[in-house]
Amino acid sequence: MSYILNIETATKKCSVSIAKEGKTIVCNEIAEEGYSHAEKLHVFIEESIKGAGITYQDLVAVAVSQGPGSYTGLRIGVSAAKGLCFALEIPLIAVDTLKALAAQAKVDSGLIIPMLDARRMEVYSAVFSTNLESKRAIRAEIIDENSFQEFGETLYFVGDCAEKCKAVLIKANFVFLDDIIYPSAKEMSAFSYDKFLKNDFVDVAYFEPYYLKDFMVTASKK
Incomplete structure (x- = not known):
C-alpha cells in the first residue's frame, strides 16, 4: 500500500493528512491567528500516523506544500518534511499551494x-x-x-x-466562495500520489519553498 504523509503549513492553518493510494484517510488541522505550527505540526504528524493505524516505516513518501505563503510557516513545514525523508530514506514531493487551495x-x-x-x-x-x-x-x-x-x-x-x-x-x-479560506492537506493527497506514481520528486537536500517574494524583517518598536 502507498501511504503518503502530506504537510500543509503555508498559511495560518496547520494541516497534516495521511493518504492511501491518493485518498485522504486521516487529517488533523487547525487555523489560529497566532500561527501555532511550531507547537502543533509534530503533534499532528504523530496523531495522523496513529489514526491511520500505520507506522512511519509504512510511508512511501512525504509531501509538503511548496508555497507561496507565509515564510515562517513554509520553513517549518519543509524542515519537518525533510527531516522525515532523511530519517526514513524516502522521497520528498512538493505540491503547489495555490492549486491545492483551488481544488476545494x-x-x-x-x-x-x-x-x-x-x-x-x-x-x-x-x-x-x-x-x-x-x-x-x-x-x-x-x-x-x-x-x-x-x-x-x-x-x-x-x-x-x-x-x-x-x-x-x-x-x-x-x-x-467565502467558506474556502485556507489550503488543506486533504486536497494534497491526489496531487502527491500522482507525483509519486510519476517519480516526480524534489531533492531533499536542496529543495527550498517557493516564497515568491523576499523575506522582509521588521524592526522592533521597542
Whole structure:
C-alpha cells in the first residue's frame, strides 16, 4: 500500500493528512491567528500516523506544500518534511499551494482564482480552470479595480483575501466562495500520489519553498 504523509503549513492553518493510494484517510488541522505550527505540526504528524493505524516505516513518501505563503510557516513545514525523508530514506514531493487551495472549489464552469494574503492590498494568486489546468502563472500582485479585467468568464475567488478584496473586485462575474479560506492537506493527497506514481520528486537536500517574494524583517518598536 502507498501511504503518503502530506504537510500543509503555508498559511495560518496547520494541516497534516495521511493518504492511501491518493485518498485522504486521516487529517488533523487547525487555523489560529497566532500561527501555532511550531507547537502543533509534530503533534499532528504523530496523531495522523496513529489514526491511520500505520507506522512511519509504512510511508512511501512525504509531501509538503511548496508555497507561496507565509515564510515562517513554509520553513517549518519543509524542515519537518525533510527531516522525515532523511530519517526514513524516502522521497520528498512538493505540491503547489495555490492549486491545492483551488481544488476545494467544486464548480462546473468558469475559472478558479486562489488568492493568499501577502499584506496590504497585495496577494499571491493564480488562475485555474475547473479541472485545475493552469490558465495563468502564479504571481504576487496588488489588487485594484482593474484586476482580472481580461477574463470574461465567471471567476470564483477562494482564499484568505476576501475581506480586503471584495471592496474593489465588484464586477458582476466575480464570485467569492467565502467558506474556502485556507489550503488543506486533504486536497494534497491526489496531487502527491500522482507525483509519486510519476517519480516526480524534489531533492531533499536542496529543495527550498517557493516564497515568491523576499523575506522582509521588521524592526522592533521597542
